[in-house]
Structures are given as C-alpha cells and as structure tokens.
Amino acid sequence: MLLGHHSAAATYDAGHPLTLTGTVAEFRWRNPHSFLTLDVTTGSYKGRRYVVEMSSAGVLGNSGWTASRLKPGDTVRITVLPSLAGKPAGLCRECPISINGRVTKA
Secondary structure, eight states: OOOOOOGGGTBBOOOOOEEEEEEEEEEOHHHHHSEEEEOSSGGGGGGHHHHHHHHHHHHHTTTTTTSSSTTTTTTEEEEEEBBBBBBBEEOOOOOOOTTTEEEOOO
C-alpha cells in the first residue's frame, strides 16, 4: 500500500504565524480537511474573509470536536500559518483556538 500527502510547507509559511480574531462565517466538517471561514475583525486582515484549513473530521473528532463545535457568529481567536501566495488563507493543525473565550486545541 502506498500512502501520500502534500506538504504544508509548499503552501503555508511556518516561519511567520499569524493570529486572527474574528467571527465564524462557516465551518465545514469534512475529510480530508475541515475548513473554517472567518470574518476578521482586527489586524491587517480586518474586514476581510479568511479561510483556515484544519485537520480532517476524523482527527478533530478524536480530539473531542463535533460538526457543531464552531457555529456561525462564534468569536474565534486562532493562530495560523499564512498562505505563501499572499491570499487570505492559512493552516491550523493542532493549534490552540479560542472559541467564545474558551481555549481548546484544534
């Protein structure tokens, strides 16, 4: 059996983590990656929609997450590895995330 996966280093900048605060617009619970869409309320991305790639539904589920863990309107503070392409996109894997003031691990 052959297993493979793309490298995050090819897409995201591990040397310059970015902390974002905003409101959840959408949370897609899926495989092979879940996605959080965030309306940023502070910092250089204020007023922009930012897409965060997360772990799979299975990995998040093993950490106690459910499909309803993030709901539209929730306030989130999250640190991501930003896109190397300069797009409003980033990666969060096993990172701390504050949801409505409560810190958990994604």
